[in-house]
Amino acid sequence: MENKQHIIDRFIxxxxxxxxxxxxxxxxxxxxxxxxxANKLVExxxxxxxxxxxxxxxxxxxxxxxxxxxxxxxTIGFVSHFDTSPDFSGANVKPQLVENYDGGDIVLNExxxxxxxxxxxxxxxxxxxxTLITTDGTTLLGADDKAGICEIVSAMEYLxxxxxxxxxxxxxxxxxxxxxxxxxxxFDVEKFAADWAYTMDGSQIGELExxxxxxxxxxxxxxxxxxxxxxxKGKMINSMLLANKFISKLPSKEVPEKTTGYEGFFHLHDISxxxxxxxxxxxxxxxxxxxxxKRKKLIRKLVxxxxxxxxxxxxxxIVECEIKDQYYNMKEKVEPVMHIVDIAEQxxxxxxxxxxxxxxxxxxDGSQLSYMGLPCPNIFAGGHNFHGKYxxxxxxxxxxxxxxxxxxxEITANRNK
Numbered sequence: 001m002e003n004k005q006h007i008i009d010r011f012i013x014x015x016x017x018x019x020x021x022x023x024x025x026x027x028x029x030x031x032x033x034x035x036x037x038a039n040k041l042v043e044x045x046x047x048x049x050x051x052x053x054x055x056x057x058x059x060x061x062x063x064x065x066x067x068x069x070x071x072x073x074x075t076i077g078f079v080s081h082f083d084t085s086p087d088f089s090g091a092n093v094k095p096q097l098v099e100n101y102d103g104g105d106i107v108l109n110e111x112x113x114x115x116x117x118x119x120x121x122x123x124x125x126x127x128x129x130x131t132l133i134t135t136d137g138t139t140l141l142g143a144d145d146k147a148g149i150c151e152i153v154s155a156m157e158y159l160x161x162x163x164x165x166x167x168x169x170x171x172x173x174x175x176x177x178x179x180x181x182x183x184x185x186x187f188d189v190e191k192f193a194a195d196w197a198y199t200m201d202g203s204q205i206g207e208l209e210x211x212x213x214x215x216x217x218x219x220x221x222x223x224x225x226x227x228x229x230x231x232x233k234g235k236m237i238n239s240m241l242l243a244n245k246f247i248s249k250l251p252s253k254e255v256p257e258k259t260t261g262y263e264g265f266f267h268l269h270d271i272s273x274x275x276x277x278x279x280x281x282x283x284x285x286x287x288x289x290x291x292x293x294k295r296k297k298l299i300r301k302l303v304x305x306x307x308x309x310x311x312x313x314x315x316x317x318i319v320e321c322e323i324k325d326q327y328y329n330m331k332e333k334v335e336p337v338m339h340i341v342d343i344a345e346q347x348x349x350x351x352x353x354x355x356x357x358x359x360x361x362x363x364x365d366g367s368q369l370s371y372m373g374l375p376c377p378n379i380f381a382g383g384h385n386f387h388g389k390y391x392x393x394x395x396x397x398x399x400x401x402x403x404x405x406x407x408x409x410e411i412t413a414n415r416n417k
Contacts, residue, residue: 004131007154007398011133012095013040014082014146020090021083021180028058028186029083029176035059037082041149041174048157050172058186061174065156065167073168073416077197078155078405079365079376080148081178084140087387094136103128108389109137116390123204123384124392131395141391143383147398148200149174151381154398155405167409168416173197175365181326184368196340196375198408199366205397206353207380210334210341212360212367213264214292215326218282218299220246223318226275237314239278242306243271246319247280249302262287262359264295287329287359296323327363333370334377341377343415347407353400356380379404 017037022030029035038059045053045063052064067073084090098106103125106116114137118124124132135141152172159165171194175183178201202209224239250266259265264286271280284299286292303321310318334341341357348355366376382397 004395004399007150007402008097008131008133008395010154011146011150011393011398014149015093015095015142018091018093019083019142020086021177022086023180028182030180030182031083034083034176038174038176041082041153044153045156045172048153049160050156056186056188059176060187061172062188062192063156063172065159065170065172067167067169068163069166069168069413071416073413074195075169075171075193076409076412077171077173077192077194077374077376078152079173079175079197079199079369080152080201080381081145081175081183081365082149083176083179083183084142084146085144085179085387088140088389089138090140090142093139093142095141096134096136098132098134101127101130101132106132106134108134112137114389116392121385121390126204127394127396132392133395134392135389137389140386140388141383141393143381143391143393144386145178145201145381147383147393147401148381151200151398151401151405154402155409158402158406159409165406165410166413168413170409171197178365181363183365184372187365187369187372189369189372189374192374194374196337197366197369198340198344199364199369199376199378200381200401200405201364201366202378202380203382203384203386204356205380205382205394205400206348206356208341208344208348208355208357208377209360209364210357210377211287211331212327212329212363213285213287214289214328215363216284216292216296217324217326218280218284219322219324220280220282220303221320222246222273222278222280223314223316224276224278225314236275237310237318238275240273240275242318243273243278243280246302246306250298260361264288264291266295283326284323285361287331289329289332299323327367328371330364330367330370330376334375337375340375343408343411344377344379344404347404347411350407350411351400351403353404
């Protein structure tokens with residue numbers, strides 16, 4: 001496979017470019033700086049020998065590795081995003097290399113006493129003896145998802161240099177703004193023209209995912225009446241207390257910090273208000289569509305109860321409720337074409353990687369793409385502790401993910417001989 005140093009250099013050249021996205025922007029990409037890496041990637045794809053390299057006005061990149069066989073093979077795609085999360089700074093990333101990791105504490109930043117410790121992050125112990133790339137404790141790393149981009153570019157370069165490996169047509173796509181939920185919004189599935197694709201955007205080695213949450217956002221506005229507190233008896237309605245009462249009616253054990261696996265939740269993520277008006281923002285998540293609908297129904301039922309109770313006293317709706325679906329479980333779109341998951345699983349097994357097939361407790365561009373007509377499971381990219389200063393990635397995981405891409409291309413061609 002690829003020269004290890006070559007992969008390290010490539011990955012570092014990506015993470016040192018700041019590509020943080022911005023949820024408050026209405027442009028695509030949401031930040032101008034995302035163009036810096038996008039333009040660099042376009043040049044690199046041309047250099048390694050891909051054809052049909054395009055970038056549109058929204059910075060969506062597509063390219064082709066032409067088939068090298070004379071029989072029909074389905075066109076497969078690989079997709080990653082080049083933006084990084086606005087949850088933590090992505091500016092001035094200074095990656096640190098830890099060679100032959102000994103299983104102990106890693107001092108990220110001596111000055112600020114920031115330590116990456118296996119006593120807290122026990123996943124580290126899987127990577128004893130390997131080379132880790134970490135942050136310097138002041139930024140995120142950006143392995144989410146520049147590891148994915150590095151793997152796709154490296155796999156394509158390898159296939160170009162090794163024509164003896166037979167494969168069909170491969171399409172690759174790089175998107176902006178995935179971290180703010182818009183990565184697939186302007187993705188041209190028709191132009192991409194693949195039968196199916198894989199997002200290289202999972203975490204630890206072996207991850208293979210084709211199920212994710214059904215998701216909705218809820219915005220509630222509670223109204224109130226402000227009266228001098230000394231003379232407020234029977235007159236004041238405190239919207240903050242009303243909101244509090246509403247929240248207390250939600251199932252207390254169905255919250256992110258008390259759920260795992262296939263368990264869904266209600267998550268209160270924002271609340272601000274005064275006596276006269278309080279705004280509450282929640283998200284609803286569930287893998288089961290039936291339970292997802294039930295959760296939305298519960299919110300509406302509670303709202304209707306409060307409105308009924310205060311109808312006479314307030315004279316209008318005291319709570320306004322807006323529920324917006326955000327994305328759906330891609331399982332529904334992937335199950336009819338399960339061979340695409342089987343191929344990825346087979347690729348991992350042939351490379352002595354133990355597949356970890358589990359539901360995503362979140363969303364993925366693949367979910368939106370699946371509903372846009374491009375079935376798109378998710379494969380590991382290798383990183384851990386995304387969106388913060390403790391993020392790291394083992395170089396060996398990047399190398400393995402690169403091999404998985406090559407192997408998927410090979411298996412897909414062999415199945416169609």
